[in-house]
Amino acid sequence: MTRQWLAGLLTLVLASCATVPAPLRGDFSTLSPREAVDQDVSDARVRWGGEIIQVQPKASTTCFEVLSRDLALDARPLLRDPAGGRFIACHAGFHDPEVFERGRLITIVGRVTGTDVAKVGEFDYHYPHVDADTIYLWPPRSQYAPPPWPDPWLHGYPPGWYPPGWGPYWTPYWSGGVIIRTTPRHR
16 A cells, blocks of 8 residues: 555656657756856757847848846746846847847757857947757746735624625635736736
8 A cells, every 4th residue: 555655646746847858858958158258168968048138030030139047947047036148049040039039038059159249238248159959948937926814804794705806815716826927918
């Protein structure tokens, strides 16, 4: 009986583990974009992700300027500070800037091929350049806010009875949780 219980528990634990999407699997350098600028890392295979800052379609490629973020276990960028610097990733073909809009989360797999210098305001910024094999655009996530705490002042009413239109919460009883979108709208 104990072995069956343990096997069931192990199955549940393994099923709840984050899985990396198939195009993002593999072995990669642990190098961050900030470290890539300071070191000679030509041809290092990386998996970096973050928020899109800008997308520039060119004649045969599309280049993405990305604000780097740490990656979660499923390779999705985490939305927390601090940022890990910026990088530029170019991928063959056309990628629509209206789909790959500012603020969307992407994860990129490719090879670091050097450094680009561009202006950020008046500052000359050194970007690690990645020739991307894979551009993975993450679907937007919605957040859920649970209903508020029970109303402490309704304790004098008989159990199960509340004033007409109101439940045991600070909001009308027919309103449950609320779906919240973060800004920008695709995080």
